[in-house]
Amino acid sequence: MKIKNLYTPFEISLLEADNYIVQQHKNTYFEMVYILEGKGIQIINSHSLDYSPNKLFLLFPQDTHGFEIKETTRFFFLRFNESYLKTQSKEWLQKLEYIFHNHDHLPGCILKNVDDKQLIRALVEALLREQNREGVYQAEVLQQLLNTIITIAARNIALIHTAENYRPIQTLSVLGYVHQHIYSPETLKIEKFAAYFNISPNYMSEYFKRQTGESLQQYVNNYKVLLIENRLLSTSYRLSEIAAEFGLTDVSHLNKFFKKHKGISPSEFRKNQNK
Structure with missing residues (x-):
């Protein structure tokens, strides 16, 4: 299977294609696909769904996908x-993480607000122009x-999760x-x-572990470690900044927390990954 790489922080492109199959492949980068015109089938990780104009799809690194x-x-x-993440604010990066760690990776348009479909179209057309x-600037x-x-x-994915809160847990x-x-x-x-x-705290604890196989604290710690790893690899944030962002008292607290779960310090982890 073909693997595609991206050699610039970001890239914008337009493709017009007719009556052929875009072979399934994997990317090493993040990708959003917006349908301006046309119809067909989107395939992500062996799941298929029809596509049509004004639909926006979210693709993750290592997802297998095609059309x-x-x-x-x-x-x-x-x-x-x-590398693009390194140029962005901490607040924007957190929005990005909310999308990537919450989305279910299944095929389908992520735009649930009808008005946002036209807003995205306007933004796409502005990007192309x-x-x-x-x-200058x-x-x-861009x-x-x-x-x-x-x-x-991110707003639309948040809408999906808000709607879910009105259904049984x-x-x-x-x-x-x-x-x-x-x-x-x-x-x-x-x-x-x-x-x-x-619901009651006792039931919450039981339900969470039954559904995820982990206690709430285990899941929170594992997720926090994952995000700290992303910070160490994808940004140039100082350890003190990372500690403050995740509610850890200081660098010493960050070192202790990270080493407990990864076996090495944050500095060692960053150094090893950047070799």
């Missing part, structure tokens, strides 16, 4: 890799438009709460967690 084109299709591709325009404008698209995607909504509040340790205490879902 079967039934009618001439204009695809808009927005791609970015980890700006890409072909030479002038072009890169800055990045602002790109980030707006990602933020709208489900694993995804419980995990979504963890993902959304990982930067606020106080909100992840079992009492506040249970109060949010309006």
Whole structure:
């Protein structure tokens, strides 16, 4: 299977294709695909679903994906890799993580707000125009438009999870709460967690472990370690900044927490991965 790489922080492209199969492949970067015109089938990790105009798809590194084109299709591709994250604010990075760690990787449009479909189209068209325009601050404008698209995607995924909270408690909504509040340790205490879902703390603990195979604290710690790893690999944040972001008292606390779960210090981890 073909593997595709991206050699710039981000890339914007337009593809018009007719009556052929875009072979399944894997990327080493993140990708959003917006359908401007056309119809066909989107395939992600062996799942298939029809696509049509004004649909936005979210693809992850190592997802296997492709398209079967039934009618001439204009695809808009927005791609970015980890180096792009280094240029962004901490707040924006957290929005990005909320998308990537909450989404279910199944095929289908992530836009649940009908009005946002036209908003995304307007932003896509603006990106394409700006890409072909030479002038001062072009890169800055492109990045602002790109980030707006990602933020709208985050808003729509948040809408999906909000809707789930009105149904009987489900694993995804419980995990979504963890993902959304990982930067606020106080909100992840079992009492506040249970109060949010309006159930007893004892039942919350039992339900969480039954559904995930881990206790709430184990899951929170494992998820926090994963995000800290991303910070160490994808950003140039100082250890003191990372500690503060995740509610750890200082660098010593960060070192102790990370070493307990990974067996090495954050500095050693960053150094080893950057060799």
